Amino acid sequence: MLDSNQVLNNIANPSVTWHDAGGGLHLWASGPFILTNNIFAGNAASHYGSGIWIQGYSVTNGSLGSLVNNTIVQNGGGTGGEGIWVGEYSVVTVTNNIIVSQTIGITNSCPVSSVVTARYNLFWANNSDPVTGSDAVLNDPVFVGGGDYHITSGSAALNAGVDAGVTTDIDGEARPFGIATDIGADERATVGTTAEPATASAITSTVGGLTTTVQIPTGAVTESTALTYTALAITGQSDPTGFSFAGHAFDLDAYQSGVIVSGFTFSVPVTVTLHYADADIAGLDEDSLVLEYWNGSAWVDAACGDYDRHPTENWLSVPICHLSQFALFGEREYLIYLPLVLRNS
Structure with a gap:
């Protein structure tokens, strides 16, 4: 479990790291995993998954997990510039996440062997969003700015999420605060x-x-x-x-x-x-x-x-x-x- 972290300005490059994918996080044959209340911003990869890269090894050794209430912003570089890249032999649930300013929001590159279930996520200013799932919000999260990814009073993320069992936010404040859970790592x-x-x-x-x-x-x-x-x-x-x-x-x-x-x-x-x-x-x-x-x-x-x-x-x-x-x-x-x-x- 990875909870309430800021993963900022990392680079996945074979000249620096052992692999060239997953600038913010590289999950290989991992599971069950859960990522909650994290911020992935400004990361880069020379291959796929500038933000998060997820892939299994085989049918019996796959990646299984969920991403809930994370904020994924402006992770770039590489082949795809994806916020979340899912490869083969993976089953991933993506709920209540903000995905902003990516070349591609979420990609399931191998739908024959992998399943990505997305719901109640906010997508904004991505070049393309091939996977949006159900109940997606397509509007501005209105961050504070200047590298501060707390949401403000005009945010489309306010009260737009679903109860996914996450009871606090990245700051340790209770969820939900209003009539419903906010999308992203911050609960206003x-x-x-x-x-x-x-x-x-x-x-x-x-x-x-x-x-x-x-x-x-x-x-x-x-x-x-x-x-x-x-x-x-x-x-x-x-x-x-x-x-x-x-x-x-x-x-x-x-x-x-x-x-x-x-x-x-x-x-x-x-x-x-x-x-x-x-x-x-x-x-x-x-x-x-x-x-x-x-x-x-x-x-x-x-x-x-x-x-x-x-x-x-x-x-x-x-x-x-x-x-x-x-x-x-x-x-x-x-x-x-x-x-x-x-x-x-």
């Missing part, structure tokens, strides 16, 4: 509410047993506004100077009349209350924890008022005035060593 953890001008409301998200609450008071919006909270495993940007990431990041987005409002600002502050674990702040000065927002080029303190910190109980509250990507950071702890001088009496 989004919750929301509709804020009204004359009514207070709140968003509560619990990930890994830790709760974050966004409290929207009366008068925070001037018209009906849909607000969404999406937990993020990483920020995608470098940490601010002198600070380290404290394990919590999220997007807050606002929609009016179904259209996202960029740079949305509240009329009065809303309050974010965030709980964290000891492991999140290991090596950090807990009293220095700050919630920062990404302004497009740098991290900036998000507070538009005073912090309410409770270090003994592992939570803090902070008022914020606008929406963006947010993350919790803390200053690194430093130890001071004093010299010990021994004198002979």
Whole structure:
């Protein structure tokens, strides 16, 4: 079983490796195997299977397995440039995978002796897709970008998969988070509410047993506004100077009349209350924890008022005035060593 790995920028070339096929993964007479929640991106092979190569040896020594909730992106080079190449004597099930920017999405090169069963996979921007199977999604996964293959709010992968027994994603977050499983390695953890001008409301998200609450008071919006909270495993940007990431990041987005409002600002502050674990702040000065927002080029303190910190109980509250990507950071702890001088009496 291969679960929750990133397989990036590898090359299968006979001058470098023993075989010239399977840039990301080479499965020869393997089984039973299961690949879940992995990302295969930027790999190359001088022959077949730039992403994944699967083949059996004989009728009695074949390859048997399944690929579930993987993300396969832009693996190139070689004869075919396939995301998944299946050769002879193989039985392979492909479910809930994103396959994007390949010369060929999935190939069964030997249908006489091999069976490929595909369902609920997303195909996009491939030159050809000879195997799509049932319930395929042919639309944009809308990744974060820049090598970050988390899906965003506009992704066609959202709630488009089927329950295939995979209960967490590549970040360890629960599946499904919404009404159905997301396709690909990432399960987008989004919750929301509709804020009204004359009514207070709140968003509560619990990930890994830790709760974050966004409290929207009366008068925070001037018209009906849909607000969404999406937990993020990483920020995608470098940490601010002198600070380290404290394990919590999220997007807050606002929609009016179904259209996202960029740079949305509240009329009065809303309050974010965030709980964290000891492991999140290991090596950090807990009293220095700050919630920062990404302004497009740098991290900036998000507070538009005073912090309410409770270090003994592992939570803090902070008022914020606008929406963006947010993350919790803390200053690194430093130890001071004093010299010990021994004198002979």
